[in-house]
Amino acid sequence: MLDVALRHRFPGFALDASFAAPAGVTALFGRSGSGKTTIVNAVAGLIAPDHGRVVVDGRVLTDTAAGIAVPVRRRRIGYVFQDARLFPHMTVRGNLGYGTRFAPPGAAGPSLEAVVAMLGIGALLDRRPALLSGGERARVAIGRALLSRPRLLILDEPLAALDAARRAEILPYLENLRDRTEVPILYISHAIAEVARLATTLVLVDAGRVARAGGLEQMLADPTTAALLDRDEVGAVLTGRVAGIEPDRLARIATAAGDLLVPGLAAEPSTAVRLRIRAAEVILSLTPPRDSSALNVLPATVAAIVPEGPTALIQLRLPGGAALLARITARSVEALRLEPGTPCHATVKSAGLVQGGG
Amino acid sequence: MLGGAAGWLGPDGAAALALSLKVALVATAASLPLGMICALALARGRFWGHGLLNGLVHLPLILPPVVTGYLLLVTMGRRGPIGAWLEQTFGIVFAFRWTGAALAAAVMAFPLMVRAMRLAIEAVDPRLEDAAATLGASRAAVFATVTLPLVLPGIIAGAVLAFAKSMGEFGATITFVSNIPGQTQTLPSAIYTALQVPGQEGAVARLAALSIAVAMVALVAAEWLSRRVAARIAGR
Numbered sequence: 001m002l003d004v005a006l007r008h009r010f011p012g013f014a015l016d017a018s019f020a021a022p023a024g025v026t027a028l029f030g031r032s033g034s035g036k037t038t039i040v041n042a043v044a045g046l047i048a049p050d051h052g053r054v055v056v057d058g059r060v061l062t063d064t065a066a067g068i069a070v071p072v073r074r075r076r077i078g079y080v081f082q083d084a085r086l087f088p089h090m091t092v093r094g095n096l097g098y099g100t101r102f103a104p105p106g107a108a109g110p111s112l113e114a115v116v117a118m119l120g121i122g123a124l125l126d127r128r129p130a131l132l133s134g135g136e137r138a139r140v141a142i143g144r145a146l147l148s149r150p151r152l153l154i155l156d157e158p159l160a161a162l163d164a165a166r167r168a169e170i171l172p173y174l175e176n177l178r179d180r181t182e183v184p185i186l187y188i189s190h191a192i193a194e195v196a197r198l199a200t201t202l203v204l205v206d207a208g209r210v211a212r213a214g215g216l217e218q219m220l221a222d223p224t225t226a227a228l229l230d231r232d233e234v235g236a237v238l239t240g241r242v243a244g245i246e247p248d249r250l251a252r253i254a255t256a257a258g259d260l261l262v263p264g265l266a267a268e269p270s271t272a273v274r275l276r277i278r279a280a281e282v283i284l285s286l287t288p289p290r291d292s293s294a295l296n297v298l299p300a301t302v303a304a305i306v307p308e309g310p311t312a313l314i315q316l317r318l319p320g321g322a323a324l325l326a327r328i329t330a331r332s333v334e335a336l337r338l339e340p341g342t343p344c345h346a347t348v349k350s351a352g353l354v355q356g357g358g
Numbered sequence: 359m360l361g362g363a364a365g366w367l368g369p370d371g372a373a374a375l376a377l378s379l380k381v382a383l384v385a386t387a388a389s390l391p392l393g394m395i396c397a398l399a400l401a402r403g404r405f406w407g408h409g410l411l412n413g414l415v416h417l418p419l420i421l422p423p424v425v426t427g428y429l430l431l432v433t434m435g436r437r438g439p440i441g442a443w444l445e446q447t448f449g450i451v452f453a454f455r456w457t458g459a460a461l462a463a464a465v466m467a468f469p470l471m472v473r474a475m476r477l478a479i480e481a482v483d484p485r486l487e488d489a490a491a492t493l494g495a496s497r498a499a500v501f502a503t504v505t506l507p508l509v510l511p512g513i514i515a516g517a518v519l520a521f522a523k524s525m526g527e528f529g530a531t532i533t534f535v536s537n538i539p540g541q542t543q544t545l546p547s548a549i550y551t552a553l554q555v556p557g558q559e560g561a562v563a564r565l566a567a568l569s570i571a572v573a574m575v576a577l578v579a580a581e582w583l584s585r586r587v588a589a590r591i592a593g594r
Contacts, residue, residue: 046488072491085489089507089590098503102494130592148493 001184002026002152006042006052015039015049015208024200025178025185027216029192035208036188037082040154043186044079045072057151057184073102078145078153078183082160084137086129092140093125099147107149110181115143118180119173135166139173146181153181156188167194174198192233196220196276204228221323223306223313226279234313235278236324242271250295256320260296260348279313282326283347286336296348300324302338314338316346324348371565373540374548381456381544382524385464386517389471393516396468397475402484418530419469427533430462434534458535459542463524471520474580478512478587479505511590515583522576526569545569 005018015035019026028036041047043054045061048069054062056077061070078099086095096112103109116122119139129137138158145153158174159167171194178185178198189195195202195216202219204211211228212219219225221236240255242265251265253273260275267273283289288297300316303323312333316324324346338344367375396415400408418426434441435453444450452458482505490500528546535542537551549565552558 044492046492072488073494073496075492076494077492079489079492081485081489083485085483085486087486087490087504088592098490098495099493102496102499104494144493 001057002043002186003053003055004039004043006039006049006054008038008042008047008049008052010038013208015042017205017208017210019203019210019213021184021186021201021203021213023182023184025187025198026201026203027195027199028186028188028203028205029190029195030205030211031190034205036190036205037156038208039205040079040156040186040188043152044077044154045070045075046079059151076104076107076149076151078148078150080138080141080145080153080155080158082156082158084129084141086132086137086140086144088129091126091128092121092132095129095140095144096125096147099144103147103149109149110146112147115146118176119143133166134162135170138162138170142173142177146177146183150183153177153183153185154188155185157190159189159191159194171197192229193276196235196237197274217322221315221325223304223315223325226306226313226325232278232280234325234327235276235281236322238275238277238318238322238324240273240275242267242269242273244269255322257298257300257318257322257324260298277324277348279325279327281349282316282324283349284314284316284326284328284332284336284338285345285347286342288345289347292347294347294349298324298346298348300344300346302340302342302344304340305333305338316344318346367564367568368561370539370543370551371548371561374543374545374565375568377456377459377540377543378525378545381459381463382521384457385460385467385524386471386521388460389464389468389520390513390517393468393471393475393520394513397472397479397516400472401476401479415472416469418466423466423527423529424533426465427462427530430458430465430530430534434458434461452534454535454538454542456535456542459527459531459544460524462530462534463527464520466527466530467520467523470523471516474516474519474584475509475512478509478515478584481512481587482508508590509587511583511586515580515587518576518580518583522573522580525572525576 001023002021006015008015015038017035017039028039030036038047042049042052049062049064051064052062060068061075062068087098090098100112119142121136121139121143124132124136124140132140142158159170162170175198187198199216202216203213204225206228212225217237226234238255238257240253243252243254243259245251250261250263251267253260253262253275262275298318300318302314303317304315306313307330310330311327312330314326314328316326318324326346396411400412432438436442436445436451441452452461486504487500490504495503526546531544532547537543537547545565545568549562552561552565
């Protein structure tokens with residue numbers, strides 16, 4: 001779907017990144033200044049790399065060896081910039097129309113009405129961008145990009161400028177976007193919570209290089225990836241479906257590893273959900289815990305132990321092939337005599353479960 | 359309108375006002391395209407000679423107007439290299455004609471025009487043009503749909519300033535095309551002539567008041583338009 005290999009030298013910064021991404025949402029994750037935006041700017045053609053190759057959907061857009069550099073306007077890459085970049089002299093309707101105006105006549109894609117409904121911007125159509133909130137601007141920018149009938153959609157930290165409340169307001173629209181369009185999405189972020197909620201593939205960018213890349217679940221359950229994240233953000237993601245809502249309003253989520261009970265989830269039965277389980281929220285025991293307040297206990301096998309000084313990160317293999325990370329003290333590793341292959345029980349505190357559709 | 363003014367200003371004064379309006383309009387209209395190109399080159403261009411072009415455009419602002427007029431006479435006069443060629447090739451004569459007054463006014467007003475346009479162009483965020491390109495717009499379409507609408511008030515402001523400056527141009531005009539009533543006698547030249555004749559104080563005062571009025575209207579209009587640029591780019 002997307003094949004990227006780039007080498008570019010700036011004063012004081014060198015980019016040497018390559019990755020391949022399947023359909024779905026590919027998250028480019030890394031710290032500020034790690035080179036994420038530079039990578040997508042090269043994909044969009046806004047900068048010309050010294051060396052490199054960019055292939056989208058089988059079309060070569062950049063190939064420095066073959067002297068190919070398709071101009072920006074012919075790439076058909078919808079780019080939602082961090083600062084939205086709506087045209088200030090046009091209304092929201094004018095901005096959305098600008099996307100359609102230069103799209104190839106035969107190209108398939110959602111109608112203006114469908115985009116407006118999906119993003120909930122119907123009430124804004126006659127307003128000028130200066131009168132929109134940050135979240136509204138981001139939604140209009142997404143709509144404008146979608147209406148240009150892109151082969152690939154780039155979202156450069158569309159939520160970075162927003163506060164937590166606005167972010168929570170926009171995330172469902174992005175999930176909707178992922179689930180309702182077939183356009184592959186390249187999503188830049190430095191917030192792992194967003195990535196865990198939206199991405200199917202994770203590309204970790206560090207100091208101008210791709211440190212690791214792979215499927216989201218495997219990547220987040222991998223202790224090597226964890227070393228590149230903030231300590232408190234380390235944790236695996238489990239996918240499941242809502243099996244039903246219990247009488248006490250706990251949602252029963254069926255995952256390959258077993259059922260989990262989650263409070264505060266108001267989803268329809270059989271909705272696909274993701275559960276983000278931070279390593280710090282997982283407790284290990286050799287026997288199933290008795291007389292405990294914890295509701296969610298999954299049988300597991302220790303797959304790997306990564307010492308971190310006084311603590312250790314334990315990778316657990318769950319039934320059904322999924323994996324979990326648990327952070328416990330080195331003393332507990334000793335006391336329980338954990339080693340790869342040890343069967344155990346992972347207790348997941350309900351509060352540690354984070355909702356996220358998909 | 360000019361018929362009524364003729365009684366108040368006297369026949370020479372009315373003719374001078376009419377000529378000045380014609381000269382200023384032609385000078386402004388004719389220099390707009392070149393002004394736009396220079397403003398674009400100075401605002402966006404990265405080329406060898408950028409500083410030289412900047413200096414050349416601003417030269418008439420610094421130079422004594424009589425020197426600008428002399429240079430025009432030497433180059434664009436009937437025996438000047440460019441002037442002679444223009445006369446032979448196109449039959450265009452500048453020296454001692456109203457067209458020469460328009461040329462002198464255009465040259466003198468050019469720095470003001472380019473400056474206003476350049477500021478407006480520099481206020482446009484080039485990243486908006488990048489955004490338009492990712493949406494599939496060609497360079498020409500980006501210019502027409504994004505750049506131009508955003509700088510339009512600046513272009514108008516530049517044109518208004520150039521018009522006002524052209525109305526008041528004196529030094530280079532009188533040097534290049536002299537002061538022939540009905541042919542090259544613009545408003546400032548008419549004031550100068552009236553000043554030389556005793557008993558014309560009333561005519562001088564009226565012509566001077568007219569000049570002040572034109573200048574004030576143009577400055578207020580230019581100020582209002584440049585505010586519009588800022589407001590438009592901010593999207594209010």
